[in-house]
Amino acid sequence: EVQLMESGGGLVQPGGSLRLSCAASGFTFRNYGVNWVRQAPGKGPEWVSAITSSGGRSDYADSVKGRFTISRDNSKNTLFLQMDSLRVEDTAVYYCVVGYGSGTYYDYWGQGTLVIVS
Amino acid sequence: DIQMTQSPSSLSASVGDRVTITCQASQDISNYLNWYQQKPGRAPKLLIFDASNLERGVPSRFSGSGSATDFTFTISSLQPEDIATYYCQQYDSLPQVTFGGGTKVEIK
Secondary structure (H helix, E strand, O other), X not given: OOEEEEEOOEEEOOOOOEEXXXXXXXXXXXXXXXXXXXXXXXXXXXXXEEEOOOOOOEEEXXXXXXXXXXXXXXXXXXXXXXXXXXXXXXXXEEEEEEOOOOOOOOOEEXXXXXXXXX | OOOEEEEXXXXXXXXXXXXXXXXXXXXXXXXXXXXXXXXXXXXOEEEEEXXXXXXXXXXXXXXXXXXXOEEEEEEOOOOHHHOEEEEEEEOOOOOOOEEOOOEEEEEO
């Protein structure tokens, strides 16, 4: 069974940093691109970042470009999101998401980790 | 960026009613459109992919249709367990997908 488990969220002051992790299991992690998607309180989901299966390419939403860095360790089946220069508007639940059946939809989501910037 | 406009933002219907949600894209996205259901405190769940394909294990009362810029999501007979917020999502601009604003479905 595909499982994704995020950790690392918490309360941080504006301008601070936080590193999120996502532990993957139940599938061959190194074969799949993975995404971070966030959801601010009362809002719809927002795609944040994606990384290819090898880690050779990454993409970012304009709202986080230059401040967030996505990475992965395929030897440990783990995805990361380094978040620097955090802003109040980055407050959200952050989900690790994979398109296991197809890269065109998100069929597996983690439970999310809450980041509060205040 | 491709914008997705969902309507209505909320609706109230009776058990057994037919419920319809629309999603409009700001440009032609072919059938590159998915639908998700989100219950409070939970992650979104994929229901429909490629505009009209039902995800495995999802009840057949859920359906989707449309192409280009106009899409429709339907619950043929609303059940109490369908209370949730529903989102459309385009993937024409992978990996930079965008979601609609959501439609909150309640029981009357």
